[in-house]
Structure formats: structure tokens, C-alpha cells
Amino acid sequence: MKSFAYVNAAGEKEAVAALGPERGRFLPLAGGMDLLALMKDYIAQPDRLVNVKGLDRAIARTPDGGLRIGAAVTLTQLAESAEARRMYPAMTDAAAEVGTPQIRNVGTVGGNINQRPRCWYFRNEEFPCLKKGGSTCYAVDGENQYHAIFGDGPCHIVHPSSLAVPSVALNAKFRVVGPTGERVVDAGEYFQMPDRNLFGETVLAPNELLTHVMLPPPGAARTATYEVRFKQSHDWPLAFASVALSMSGDTVRGARVVMGAVAPIPWRSPAAEAALTGKRLTEEAAMTAADAAVQGAKPMTLNSYKVQIARTAVKRAIMKAAGLKTV
Amino acid sequence: MAPKKKDEPGFSRRSFLKTVGAGGVAAGVLGPASTAEGQNVKAIGPAASPIQLNVNGKFHRLEVEPRVTLLDALRTRLNITGPKRVCDRGSCGACTVILDGRTVYSCSMLAIEAQGKVIRTAEGLTEGTVLHSVQRAFCDHDGLMCGFCTPGFVTAAVALLEKNPKPTRQEARKALDGNICRCGTYPRVLEAALNPKSAAGVKRG
Numbered sequence: 030m031k032s033f034a035y036v037n038a039a040g041e042k043e044a045v046a047a048l049g050p051e052r053g054r055f056l057p058l059a060g061g062m063d064l065l066a067l068m069k070d071y072i073a074q075p076d077r078l079v080n081v082k083g084l085d086r087a088i089a090r091t092p093d094g095g096l097r098i099g100a101a102v103t104l105t106q107l108a109e110s111a112e113a114r115r116m117y118p119a120m121t122d123a124a125a126e127v128g129t130p131q132i133r134n135v136g137t138v139g140g141n142i143n144q145r146p147r148c149w150y151f152r153n154e155e156f157p158c159l160k161k162g163g164s165t166c167y168a169v170d171g172e173n174q175y176h177a178i179f180g181d182g183p184c185h186i187v188h189p190s191s192l193a194v195p196s197v198a199l200n201a202k203f204r205v206v207g208p209t210g211e212r213v214v215d216a217g218e219y220f221q222m223p224d225r226n227l228f229g230e231t232v233l234a235p236n237e238l239l240t241h242v243m244l245p246p247p248g249a250a251r252t253a254t255y256e257v258r259f260k261q262s263h264d265w266p267l268a269f270a271s272v273a274l275s276m277s278g279d280t281v282r283g284a285r286v287v288m289g290a291v292a293p294i295p296w297r298s299p300a301a302e303a304a305l306t307g308k309r310l311t312e313e314a315a316m317t318a319a320d321a322a323v324q325g326a327k328p329m330t331l332n333s334y335k336v337q338i339a340r341t342a343v344k345r346a347i348m349k350a351a352g353l354k355t356v
Numbered sequence: 357m358a359p360k361k362k363d364e365p366g367f368s369r370r371s372f373l374k375t376v377g378a379g380g381v382a383a384g385v386l387g388p389a390s391t392a393e394g395q396n397v398k399a400i401g402p403a404a405s406p407i408q409l410n411v412n413g414k415f416h417r418l419e420v421e422p423r424v425t426l427l428d429a430l431r432t433r434l435n436i437t438g439p440k441r442v443c444d445r446g447s448c449g450a451c452t453v454i455l456d457g458r459t460v461y462s463c464s465m466l467a468i469e470a471q472g473k474v475i476r477t478a479e480g481l482t483e484g485t486v487l488h489s490v491q492r493a494f495c496d497h498d499g500l501m502c503g504f505c506t507p508g509f510v511t512a513a514v515a516l517l518e519k520n521p522k523p524t525r526q527e528a529r530k531a532l533d534g535n536i537c538r539c540g541t542y543p544r545v546l547e548a549a550l551n552p553k554s555a556a557g558v559k560r561g
Contacts (some may be wrong), residue, residue, distance in 0.1 A: 032402035035422035035468055047397040058466075065425070065464050066445045076424065077399060080469060105458065129534025130442065130512070134445060134458040262533035263447060 030068040034077045040084070041206050041240050047079040048236040052228060057081040057238060059101065059140035062132050069144060071154050071163070084139065084240055087115055094246035100139025100239050104192075107129070107138060116245055119195040119252035119271045119350075127191050129262050139239045142193050142203075142219075143231060146186035147265055147291075148176065159184045159227060173329040175267070179292035179338055184223035185329065187290045188230060189265060192242075193220060194289035195254050197297060198271035201244050207237035216242075220294035230293065250275045253350035256289075257338045266290050268339040270322075270346040274305065281305045281314075286322060286347070291339050298322040301343060312344075312352040319344035365422030367541065407471050411436060420467050428450045429467035430477065438478035438507040449535030452508035453477050459515045459534065478507035481514060489552040490514050499548035501539035508535050513549040525550065 038044035049055045054077040059082060067073040085099030088110050096116055098107065107113055108125035109166030110159045127133055127141060148178055150156040150167040168176045168185045176185045188194075196203075196216040203214045219231050226232075233239060256269035269289040275282045286301040301322035308314040322343040347356040401422040409416045409426075411434060418433050427444075430436040432455070435508045439462050440450035446464040451461045454476040462470075481488035490513050493499065501507045509532065516523055516531040523531065537545065 030423050032421055034399040034401045035466070036397055036399050036470075043397075046401075058469075061466065062446050062461075062464050065466070068423075069444065075431055078466075082469075127445075129449070131449065131452060131459045131461045131534040134455075135460050241547070255541050263536070274456075 030065070031071065031074045033068075033075050036077060036079045038079050038083050044079050044081045045082065045208055045236060046208055047077070048238070050234070050236050052235045055079060056102055056236070059084075059137040060103070060132075060135040060328075061140075062128070062136050063140065063144040067152075070152060072152060079239060081139070082137070083175070084238070090297055091243065096244045098138055098242045098244070099121055100137060100241060102138045104128075104133035104136045104138070104141060108133065116247045117195070117199055117252055119198055119254045119273060120192065120244070122254040122306050123191040123195050123256075123271065124271075126256055126258075128264075136242065137342075138192060138242055142190050142196065142242070143233065143239060144189050146230065146280075147189045148186045151186065159223070160186070162228070168329065170330075172331065174331040174334075175265075175290075176329055177292050178295050178323075178326045178328045178332055178339065179288075180222060180294075181327075182223065183353060184227060184293065186223070186230075186293050188220060188292065188294050189294075191254075191256075191266070191269070191289065194269065194287050194295045195252070195271035196242060197295040198254075198273045198285045198287040199244050199247075199252060200273070200285065201242050202240040203239055204243060205237050207232060207234060211240075213243075216295075221292050241286050247278070248275060251350040253346050253351075255342050255346035255349050255355065257342050266342075268342050270339070270342040270348050272343070272346045274310070274347070274350050276310075279309050281308055281310060286318065286319075286343060288322060288339050288343060291326075291335065298343070300324055305347070310347070310353070312348060312353060315344045315347035315353075318347055376463050381462070394428060405468070407468055409434070409467065409470055409475060410473065411475045418467075422466060422468050424466045424467045425463050426453070426465045426470045426475070428463035429470075430462060430475075434477055438476055438511075440507065442502055442504070447536075448505070449508045449512065450505050452511045452535060454511050454515045457515065457518065459512050478510050481510065483506075488514065490517065490548065493548040493552045494545070497548040497551065498546045499541060501537075501541050505537045505539075507533060509537070509545050509549075513545075513552070516549065517552055523550070 036047040055077040058078040058080050084099040084101040087099050089097050091097050104124045104127050114121040116125040150158045151160050159166045201216040235345045252273045253340050256266040256270040258266050271287050273285045284305040288296045301318040304318040304321040319340045323336050323340045348355050404419040404421045406419050417503040442448045444463045446461040451463040455473050
């Protein structure tokens, strides 16, 4: 990789001070699982890395009964937190399935949410794709079996983060710090489609940092994440879904249904949510919602199989949240 | 700098590569810290800077550029070659080391970040010529074919058993699923990880 200078930031203020406004020049280093691989392949060539493992690494209850997860919390720590598991199984199930034990031991919550896409054209130095400032999305006429089935491009990545999807389903808020102070962004507003932001995937400016994921009090919500994978480890899901269902008795009062690995951002389905609302939680209701979730999917040349996988993931996530058997 | 090795008279491919590497590094030492333009930020590098690593209970002082991974520092600077360099992308597990009690891919961590951590490799498991009970179990259960993935699997198994001395088969599978064996000897690796006490402490000559 290209040589760079290194700053070991003690906390968020120092970290932000060491970052700069120019995209890609100064980059935060958390677990490094994604970033160092990008640097070895010369996709990222920063002049400076700012170690942000000094950000908050605590999982703490908030006064309103929710949970506040520091960006430097590792995926292992999150997956092993009994409190997080009890309150938000959708989140801990997703964390527990990321990559491999070695990746989860160093990979952080902030790093997982802000990792770059896995698209093999983006990751390959030889392809000057749209996201790297080129003029072509090679996936359109190329090998697009793992690409998006929702969205109108012009770039057809799927968002790579496993935690982004339950974050949106759980209506999390992200605390962001920058040179002029802090702001709070809804998880649902944090991720950006390529027509709005081609060179990044989020609203985060190059000199801003995600510092906390704040989850609202779970109340009587039932939540679950269900992933469909090609391999059981060392891999990203083909498609997955996170759901949060607020219940009164066994009737759904409100639902949030979000699919992952199907679009450039976590893909929320208002149609599936509407199909569930007011219904009793049965396999049939889950099926109807899953059908609604994939309505309007626009698969590419090689990935229409993902429509059925996404549908199954939604159905099973709902059934898992309901405590019904998934297979 | 790496501590002097006693009794290393021979000339090997490895020591040749090390000599060549050391020259390159020495030329790169320009001064440890620079302050960035207009900001009160303490930046280290990009030239080599002194760091200290605690590996297998021993402190090593060396000078590395920030871009040097922990794996490359261990292998090419400290001659600790148990961790293997295979994919160099955190996809195979051959470089697995135990860092503060947890397994990590040493290829995907900078050496400079590993300062202040307790690092253990397969070398640190053996006491003299006495194999660790997990290493012994790999022999007894034929847990290796070509052997290239073995140090990674052994360290992953040791880290598992230190946290969870009696893992279920499922727990062991999950704990070891960050390592890949191209020969495919997974069933026997699993048997070894599940039966570490079979012949602990037996001397190997």
C-alpha cells in the first residue's frame, strides 16, 4: 500500500481535528478490516490514517430506556452483550453473523456501518467505475449476480453493512461529530442513493465521524434479522431482512420492514409494513408482506434469483420476530 | 530494532531477505514525527518510527513505517513466522494471532496499532520441546495435511479453549470458521480442537 502518516486520536475531538474536508485524503481507521484491504488494492490511497479506536467503546442504557452503542464497540462485544440481545435481537443477530470471529473481534460498529461497497468492479483497480470517478457502471453489462435489485442506478452496488439494516428497522439515531459540533441523523436518512452521492454511501462529510448508534426504547416491539447466505462464514448475505414489529397482543400495530443486500442503501418497504399493520401474526400474513416487499424489484441480467431470496428473507424475519418456526 | 538472535550462523533465504529489507528500512528513517500543516495534530510517519511489540511474553523494539502490518512486522522483522501470509486480505486465517485474548488477522492490523497489546503466536504455545495440548491434539488427530493453515487453526483453537474449555461441536465450528484449510482437513481439525487433553505434556524430540 501507499505510505501514509498515522495519528492515534485519544477521543472524538482529536480525531475530528486530524481529519480534513477533502474526500479520501485523511481517513479514519477503526478495525481496519475493510480499509486496509482497500489500501492494499490502491482503491483507497490516503495521506493520513486517523486511528479512531479511542472513540466511545461502551454499550450503555439511556435515561429513556434505550441503548447507546459507541462506534468503537466491536462486533463481538455487541453480539455478546446480553442486554443488547434481550432488547434488540435484530441487531445482535446481525452482528453475530458478520464475517468471521477474527473480523468481529476487531471490526467495530462504526466501521461496519461505514464500510465501502463490496462490488467487485469497485474493488478492482483495473475498473475505473462510476464510484471511482469513471463513466461506466461495469455491473450493468457485466457480472451482476450479487448486485442491486432495487434502485435506478446509476451505480448498482448493494450496501455492505449488516448493522445498517437493523439500525433502520429499529429507527436508530446516529450521532455524528464534525469540526463545528455534533448532529443527530436518523438511520433512515443516513444512507444515500448513488444519484445523490456517488462517491460515498452516507451523509457523513470527510471530516465527520459517526460516534454513537442510539436505539430507542424497545417497548413491546419484537425484532429479528434473517439472513440468506451462500456460505455460512467468510461472506456477506445474498439478501437479508430486519423487522421491528410493535404489537398489541398478537396483532401488529406498526411494522418496519427493511431489506439488506438488495439496494445501494438499506431498503425499507412501506408496502410490506402496510400489509402487516392491523394483522395477526401468522405465516400467511408474513407471506403477504414478503410478496409486497419485493413488488417493484428490478433485477439485472444475472440476479433475478435474488428477488425470491429477498422475499424469503422478509417472510422468515417476520416469522422469527413472531416466534414462529422459520423453516 | 529486533533483538539479536544467538546462534544463527547459517545463511538462509529468509535471512537474505531480511538483510535486503533492513537496508530499505534504514534508508527510510527520516525522523519520527511531523506536525501537519495548520493543525495541532501529532502525526507519525510516513517514515519509519520506533514501536514496541509484546510478542509471546517478550518485548521487541523495532522501527516500522505506519503502513507495515503486524503480520509483516512479525515475519520479516522479528522472524516470528508461525503466522503465515496467504491472502493478506483477512480472508483465510493463516495469519491468525491471539491479541489480548482474542483472535485477530495480523495481516489486517497495522503493527503500530498493536503496541501495548499482548500478542501470542503458535511459537509462544510451545514450551521448549513440549507441545501445547492443542498442538499435541493436532498431531494425535491428524489435524493437518500440508500444514500451512495449522498455526492459524491452532491459535484459533487455543483462544477458543481458553475462553470456553468445553465447547460444543457447534461452538467449536463457529469459533474456527474464520480459518480456511485448502486441503480440507476440517473434520480432523475439529476433532483436535474438541480433544485437547488427549496427550498433554508429552515430550517430542
